[in-house]
Amino acid sequence: MGRSPCCSKVGLNRGAWTAAEDKTLTDYIKFHGEGRWRNLPKRAGELSQTFVCVFQLFFCFLFEGDVGSFIIAGNDFGGVGLQRCGKSCRLRWLNYLRPDIKRGNISLDEEELIIRLHKLLGNRWSLIAGRLPGRTDNEIKNYWNTTLGKRVNYQKNLTSTCKQSNHPTKKDPKKTEPHHKNESNAVVRTKARRCSRAYFNPQQHKTEPTERIPRPGTVLTKDSSISNPVELTDPSSFMMEANMGQFCLTEILMNFEFSDIFDTCNKSDLSPSSKVPIIFPDEMLENWTEGDYVQPNMGCNHHLFASITDSEGDWLAE
DNA sequence: AACGCGACCAACCGCTCATTA
């Protein structure tokens, strides 16, 4: 069964937002906060109508006359609220109206950070945006698609041209060609998973609960790839809420030169099991590959790797 | 001035995941 559409598209505005719509949405969210997007347009309309009524009463009280028609003609509420899909409202707020959004050009530092994070995370724009305060995933995605991506590809082409000229020996293209046509751009493609809990095995790891770095054997998601988390540990005896954005593995790893790591890891003469960044100890890798945590068709253990960076917050003992 | 073209970016769309009843 397919899911119902987020709203009826009939009679809704589409395309660019007007200043009046922005104001209505902003006023509503300032009043009620974010969330419940599906019902927001209707509720925003009710709020607008409430404002109209209050203003009318106020001015009637002040001037002892009926100025309601003046107010309705002069404001932008119109008494009909937002003729927008809730999803559209959410997008408008998150990408444009939020007060903490940073305007202006992306700095060189931000550029460098985006490139490094993209190399690490692939097209996971929301995660990348999470490391760039004030920037939205949409903005970064656009910036990548229009500017950075082209530049990076250009530089890679230059590099590969140089390498070819330095190493003129011909190789069998079937052996050297990556499986994926874009694998030369080798980004770590992961399946996005939200991570709200982690199951921690105290027998294997006798670290303090406040340990911020997950240890080998820590299953970081309870997603579908984990067939039976109870087999791995006992969540009731030792389950931790993992809120790992604050933990920020990315920050730690930002100091690494990932191109070197992933170039090594993607060398075609390595077996899939050995295509793993050297920064992870063997013990950790064994634990990853023994269980169901890692999808077997993946060359690297980036499934778990990305899960570490998936959610926000900190480790908390339950 | 008119036109074509590419770059940029806001907005849309379809999908997946998490939560809830």
Next chain:
DNA sequence: TTAATGAGCGGTTGGTCGCGT
């Protein structure tokens, strides 16, 4: 357990603008 719903994500589209011819 399952279906419905809410929310979020990434890919894509289409309008606008600036620049070159």
